[in-house]
Amino acid sequence: MTHTQTFPAGSGITPADFDAIMREKVPFVGDMGVITERLTDDSATLRLPFNERYLRPGNVVTGPAIFALADIALYAVAWLVVPKADLAVTTEATVHFLSGAKPGDLIAEAKILKAGRRLLIAECHIRSAVDDSLCAHVIGTYAMPPA
Numbered sequence: 001m002t003h004t005q006t007f008p009a010g011s012g013i014t015p016a017d018f019d020a021i022m023r024e025k026v027p028f029v030g031d032m033g034v035i036t037e038r039l040t041d042d043s044a045t046l047r048l049p050f051n052e053r054y055l056r057p058g059n060v061v062t063g064p065a066i067f068a069l070a071d072i073a074l075y076a077v078a079w080l081v082v083p084k085a086d087l088a089v090t091t092e093a094t095v096h097f098l099s100g101a102k103p104g105d106l107i108a109e110a111k112i113l114k115a116g117r118r119l120l121i122a123e124c125h126i127r128s129a130v131d132d133s134l135c136a137h138v139i140g141t142y143a144m145p146p147a
Helices: 015-025 027-032 063-081
Strands: 035-039 043-048 089-097 106-115 119-128 134-143
Touching (some): 015 027, 043 063, 063 089, 063 106, 063 134
Antiparallel strands (some): 035 043, 043 106, 106 119
């Protein structure tokens, strides 16, 4: 059984717009070099280019880098809901690390599960671009600013 939900009209933001916003408003994210590959009405796909600084013992990508990518992808879908989500903030996140991410780019696919007036709930899958393995599953809640 498939479930279809209609989400409010968003900002019409493009991947290039979101990348520029991150570089300007959240310099830490800009420094990571995350690339927004795709935005739809209710989902976002982002890429974290590999950097050896993200490796930990065991030759896998560190958890903080994986979670940072997931949080950025969840923030991207917040921008799809309200025209200017500058003030949207993470209020909760549950991270399930499922497998070690091999050295290489990581791909985040975030999707809105529920968009309310005050809260947005979304999920994010992090996959390795090396072997397409699912590395992490994240459910996040964002407090949303007034539209």
